[in-house]
Amino acid sequence: MFNTVKFLSIFAYTIGIFFFEWPFIAAFLLINIAAMFLCRLRPLAAAKYIISFLPFIFLAAFFNFILGFVQNALYLSARLILICNITQCYKKVVNTNDLCRIIETLSKPLKVFNIDGKDISLMVSISLAFIPVLRRDFEQIRTALKAKGMKVNAQNFKYIVKPFFVSILSRTNEISRAIRLKGYQ
Structure with missing residues (x-):
């Protein structure tokens, strides 16, 4: 229950950052510093x-600056930096299993629509576990291109994307088979 309260607090805090103007941004900065501590x-x-x-x-x-909203560009940058920082603090105190339990708890009202919270929790868990694997695959592709003397740039984009998506699809099939073999419906 305490983790759910932390999650909802971080969610409300993140939304609150976008609703308040400059004097409050300084208060959010102080909250971030306290959270880091x-x-x-x-x-x-x-x-x-x-x-x-x-x-x-x-x-x-940059997009805000081009559209002529210079002050909004600065506010947006400050807000996004604060959100990145508070997210990192949250990530440090809550592990993946706790996050999946939180999502399962918060999705219980969806039972009305025959959506099981455990299914959503499983999808989130697999997605979070998949991120380091994809990062490692991308680094291997980059290293292989560098070993062949190729630079990683827009011209060689197809040499990066094709093996990367093949890797994603093969891993997705492996996960799907494993889930079916364990009898998950």
Whole structure:
């Protein structure tokens, strides 16, 4: 139950970031710093995590800037950085099993529509477990291209995408077979 409350709090906090203007953004920053302190997240680790999302943050800010919303571009960048940071704090205190139980708990009202919360939880669990595998496959493809003397760029995009999707489809088939063999309906 406590994990569900944490999840709903983070969800409300994330939505709240987008509804409040500048003076409150400073308050959200203080909340983020307190959350980093409470979950013992080192500032260097937080900075590395945020840096990995900077291209997406800059892209979103760039579109706002081009459309003439300079102030909105700055607000959006600050908000996205705060969201990345609080998500990292949340990720540090809740593991995958807890997250799946939370999703199962929150999807119980869907029983009215004959949707089982365990099915949704299983899909989330498989998706979360799949991410590191896909990252490793992508790195292997990149390394293979570099070993062949090819650069990873837009011209060689087809050499990356084709094996990557073949890998995704083969792993999806493996998971599907495993689930069916275990008798899951």
